Amino acid sequence: MAETYDVIIIGGGPGGYVTAIRAAQLGFKTAVVEREHLGGICLNWGCIPTKALLRSAEIYHYMQHPQAYGLTLQGQPGFDPAAVVKRSRNVSAQLNQGVGFLLKKNKVDVIWGEAFITKPGEVKVSAPKKPAVQPQNPVPKGVKGEGTYAAKHIIVATGARPRVLPGIEPDGKLIWTYFEAMKPDAFPKSLIVIGSGAIGIEFASFYRTMGAEVTVVEVLPQILPVEDAEIAALARKRFEKQGMKILSGAKVTKVEKGANSVTATIQDEKGATQTLTAERLISAVGVVCNTENLGLEGLGVKMDRGSIVTDGLGRTNVPGIYAIGDVAGPPMLAHKAEHEGVICIETIKGLHTHAMDKLKIPGCTYCNPQVASVGLTEAKAKEQGYQVKVGRFPFVGNGKAIALGEPDGLVKTIFDAKTGKLLGAHMVGAEVTELIQGYVVAMNLETTEEELIHAVFPHPTLSEMMHESVLDAYGRVIHV
Template sequence: MADTNYDVIIIGSGPGGYVTAIRASQLGLKTAIVEREHLGGICLNWGCIPTKALLRSAEILDHANHAKSFGLKLEGKMTADVKDVVARSRGVSARLNGGIGYLMKKNKIDVIWGEAKLKSPGEITVGKSSKPAVQPQHPVPKGVKGEGTYTAKHIIVATGARPRALPGIEPDGKLIWTYFEAMKPDFMPKSLVVMGSGAIGIEFASFYRSMGVDVTVVEVMTQVMPVEDPEISAIARKALEKRGLKILTEAKVSKVEKGSNSITAHVETKDGKVQKIEADRLISAVGVVGNIENLGLEDLGVKTDRGCVVIDGYGKTNVPGLYAIGDVAGPPMLAHKAEHEGVICIEKIAGVEGVHPMDKGKIPGCTYCNPQVASVGLTEAKAKEQGREVRVGRYSFNANGKAIALGEDNGMIKTIFDKKTGELLGAHMVGAEVTELIQGFVVAMNLETTEEELMHTIFPHPTLSEMMKESVLDAYGRVLNA
């Protein structure tokens, strides 16, 4: 039937899926998107957006409790109502979820509600979802299609990822949480162990600490936020510990004993000693794994590796007509990577001229803890490992007028250049609003900017962005305000 045949079907409506669908429609392709649970996927409903709403509440609470340092007086201590904090976060998510439905309708993209399975190349069956249809605040859009068989010349898998579970420490939804439970607690625990200090773990650790919770972070690597430049990580750790977080690195949770309403984490350190930490709850934040199961990938012989679909630079799998993008296609597992990967994939399918594979070395990473951390490109150590001779610039927040005026003078911006060519190899930041600053260096790297262009760029005063230029100047012995 004509209404079940498409040019493109996308399985999954997270950031990668829905953006790809919109671009496909813009390119004149008849497009459908299959969703089993809620439009917007994990990022919009349970990840990127609602966590930032929680962190905003935490930020305001932190500021209120330090009002005196700004010359302000508040009667009594500001406290948080966990129910209202969570309700605001869910409301933000619901508002954006409705916006995705509007975008699908606006771009004439059919929404097929249910669980997709690949039947053969170019054909899927959609059955009843094994997940709850949608969250209560996310009503099923009117006019969507449902169970049946659908065909398309091109099928794109964009099914995302889910929390990784360690054997013996599997989340149970009550005592051992993933980000799902951590995002909507029905009470505020007095104590918490966070297992893993990547972006998810450290953001929740930061949030709960602001809420007054006694938080211990356990990280198996030598530093918190292991992917970050060690110098930046060290500054972030010091600031987090100053706020009262307890951080154990080169340590792992080897066992969790469950009580009636608490846990005891057995934490093994590098010297083999075991420390027992009692807490109300444990958050498991040890990474995510791709959603590759129950899609029929094995039956079609689709190549996978370490829980992700193997693709080329344009999203193609080893099966003609089948593609994958986003988290399910491997790291870095970031929403903005998924979106850009999807656009590259669909433009290649449509024959757009000039499409080239994504340069993963130019994908920024952001962690929204307090203080924020952001980076792009090579760390100093990685650049040296590649045999590069480098120039390194550093500039501290405590020398910037805007940072001092904001009361946010703890942080640093670090830039790394190729000594011979002046190429900007990497930029790494810790401090207030650095997640908003990093894009300046991302643009510079995409334009193949050298130190000369950056030095001749005029940054507005007084802004935090001035530190970006000062860091560049410092790499060449020309810093002005330090």
């Protein structure tokens, strides 16, 4: 007889394990099915380890410019690629173990293997088709394995994987996805990055800081395509000043492999072509939902362009089957998955819930300079018919930014001219990924410009620029 749970969650990434913990808090008997690593891509191969790599790059950057801070350094700064990668992997391993501890603490069972939904209410788990990716992340002790399990509620939280372009299939040696880019045997001296979204730009920024010659190829006219055009343009200017080469409105049409290099044929929007040779190529052209081999097709679960269709509360068209996170569609962000999971399980419990407002989900890119945003861009706001008031404040007008040696950047705010509603906020510069949450809170509280103008921001802080940007939108800016 199948072991029975109230809730089974397929996938132990940020969405899955957070949902499981919340389910346990609500009194559900809960299990998580995982085939590779607790914490998912984000913790093991995405959000967390990339930030560890970028932190190493940031410190290396400062080491290269000690004179800017009145400091001296004995000899030339250097780095050990193996040690940089090891630190990143150790950070992931530590947090991976933490997820296991949290699930155990909350009495959530972990079932190790591949899940297949045989029918609503039943999940068959088979042995994983491949072992855990990380040597330091073996199959946890004491977890359950192969078998048939029953649950009234089954939540699919299987995440996504890198998209593969025909003719540019990753081989693990010359053509990389973010998996290989995160743990190279040696750092390449030259690199081509296809795609200028968050993943592509973060790796481009990391490897450029570590000394590689980097070329980014973006098919759209604007890099960081989801960002405000003004912010993206400023970021591009900084990247190019650092020596990064950017080819926008261009696409890679062919890749040829050498013994230890790749040669890419690149076509611009006018049809002209050029070839570029580099030691390695990173394909960062988005992700694909992991919805195959779960039994969804046989159950009649509705899909749309590869993702699972839900009602905004996690429910699919098949009673008892739910979906959260990347598999439920964009934005494909860990924090979206976590909150989506909480909404889903609280809906199952019968609590009062409402669908997430995706315009209030912040996006962050941890390149140098950092980029962060929430809400509508200026162009989108105008497209939607708003009359807007736009405020801007440059980092060079802020005392803390100058003291930090970070005078390049911009904070931009967009308001509805009629109501004072904050429609969007966009930033580029030092630590903006930490600042953006202030505007997120303001938007969730339906704050208008009046409340923001009268809010007191501490001095000296970078956050003062957020205040000044609001003031600027209404003709009251002080420090420029």
